[in-house]
Structures are given as structure tokens and as C-alpha cells.
Amino acid sequence: MSDFFHKWLIGEAPWSFAGEVLLRFVIIYLVLVLILRLMGRRFAGQLSIVDLAIMVMLGAAIGAPLQTPEKGILSTVLLLVTLLACFRLLSLLSFYSHTLETFTQGDATLLVMDGRLALEHLHHAELSRDRTFSELRSMGVQHLGEVRRAWLEPSGRVSLLLYKQPRAGLWLLPGQNEAFSKRIAVEGCFACINCGFVIQSESSPETECDYCHHQNWRPAVKRLGTEKLYNPHEKEQSSEASE
Numbered sequence: 001m002s003d004f005f006h007k008w009l010i011g012e013a014p015w016s017f018a019g020e021v022l023l024r025f026v027i028i029y030l031v032l033v034l035i036l037r038l039m040g041r042r043f044a045g046q047l048s049i050v051d052l053a054i055m056v057m058l059g060a061a062i063g064a065p066l067q068t069p070e071k072g073i074l075s076t077v078l079l080l081v082t083l084l085a086c087f088r089l090l091s092l093l094s095f096y097s098h099t100l101e102t103f104t105q106g107d108a109t110l111l112v113m114d115g116r117l118a119l120e121h122l123h124h125a126e127l128s129r130d131r132t133f134s135e136l137r138s139m140g141v142q143h144l145g146e147v148r149r150a151w152l153e154p155s156g157r158v159s160l161l162l163y164k165q166p167r168a169g170l171w172l173l174p175g176q177n178e179a180f181s182k183r184i185a186v187e188g189c190f191a192c193i194n195c196g197f198v199i200q201s202e203s204s205p206e207t208e209c210d211y212c213h214h215q216n217w218r219p220a221v222k223r224l225g226t227e228k229l230y231n232p233h234e235k236e237q238s239s240e241a242s243e
Contacts, residue, residue: 031077031080035080035081054086057083058083061080062076109121109125109127109152111150111152112132112136112148112196115145115163115167116192116198116211117132119211133172136160137172142173143168143169143172143220145191147162149161166222168186168198169198169220170192170193171184185221185222186222189201191217191220192211192214192216194214197212204217
């Protein structure tokens with residue numbers, strides 16, 4: 001029975017290896033923290049493809065000596081130092097070569113241009129229309145008319161350049177009741193449901209969108225303040241109460 005628990009708990013290694021694992025862990029952990037510190041703040045702040053590959057290699061490097069009594073920690077330390085050298089060398093070469101930096105780190109992908117979706121770039125970024133809308137909503141964007149430019153950065157984050165004076169645009173937030181939709185609609189402006197391109201028309205257009213060639217349109221909208229957005233009937237209710 002004791003042999004069963006010994007094998008189940010620690011495998012084929014002796015009990016003394018349990019204490020050795022703790023010592024190995026402390027040493028490798030301190031070396032790993034030092035290596036990550038020397039890699040700089042850029043590595044800690046965001047992960048590119050190259051950075052992610054290094055993280056996977058770091059995990060693979062420190063796993064074996066922590067679990068295998070036959071393996072020492074010197075090879076792991078040397079591997080960590082080698083990874084640091086490769087990372088610093090690649091960073092230095094990327095500083096002098098934009099082509100190499102783009103190849104290893106990736107480049108920003110345009111998502112929104114002048115208040116409409118850049119559909120021709122969404123496929124390249126493997127980002128769906130709904131996912132793009134979700135990212136914009138999480139950054140406080142109510143409609144596409146607020147956005148002059150939006151990029152998908154190599155780190156996976158979305159960065160925005162907003163208009164100082166928002167235009168009319170395609171509404172991005174979940175649907176509201178009909179009365180609320182009329183309050184935020186801009187008269188004489190319609191937005192393409194597919195890409196957000198806005199045209200001026202007295203009635204719902206029957207023509208194709210100039211950019212995506214879809215024929216589905218909805219009234220373009222304006223931005224509301226947060227208190228109006230989440231309490232669309234507060235003003236009406238307060239006025240009724242005063243009467």
C-alpha cells in the first residue's frame with residue numbers, strides 16, 4: 001500500500017526529491033523573473049507572435065527540471081539566457097529594419113475609415129463584423145459616425161481616432177424601442193446596415209451601397225449622453241410627474 005501511495009504521489013523519484021523540487025522552483029523562478037525583467041516593459045505590456053512563442057518556450061524549458069530528477073537546472077538557466085539573447089537581438093534588428101519588425105511583430109490593420117467599416121481589411125484580420133462592433137462598444141462607441149479611424153494593433157487591441165464633432169452613423173448598441181429609435185435618428189440620413197456608409201436621402205434608399213453593394217439601410221443616428229442612453233424615458237417621466 002505504501003508503494004502505491006509513493007508512486008501515486010511522487011512517481012519513481014525518492015521522497016527527498018520533493019524538497020529538491022522546492023529549491024529548484026525557487027532558483028528557476030528567480031532566474032525567470034530576472035530574464036523577464038531584462039526583456040523590458042514592452043514584453044510585459046503586450047504579446048506579439050514572437051513574444052508568445054518565447055513564452056511557450058519558457059514554459060517548456062522550466063517544466064522538465066521541476067518534474068524530472070535526472071535533469072539538472074543548468075541547462076534550463078542556459079536556455080533562459082539564450083532566449084533573452086535572441087529576444088534582445090531581434091528587438092535590436094527590428095529597430096533598424098521596419099520590414100523585419102513587420103514580419104515578426106505584425107502590422108496594424110484598418111478596421112474603420114471615415115465612419116464606415118473597412119470590410120476589405122476585416123477578412124484579412126479574421127475579425128467578423130459583429131466582433132468589430134463588440135470591440136467598439138466596449139470602448140464607449142455608440143455609432144460608427146464617431147470613429148474617424150480604428151485599427152487592430154499587432155497586440156490584438158483596438159485603437160481609435162475619433163471625430164471632434166461626430167457625424168451621423170450606424171447605431172452599434174443593442175436595439176431599443178421604436179420611440180427611442182426615432183429620438184436618436186438623424187433626419188435625411190441613412191446608414192448601410194452592412195458597412196455603415198451614410199448617404200443623404202429623404203426616404204429609405206433603394207440603391208446599392210457604394211462600398212459593399214448591399215441594399216439594406218436604416219436611419220443614421222446621433223450620439224446621446226450616457227444618462228439619456230440608459231434612461232431614455234426619464235425626461236418624459238419627470239415632466240409628467242411635474243404636471
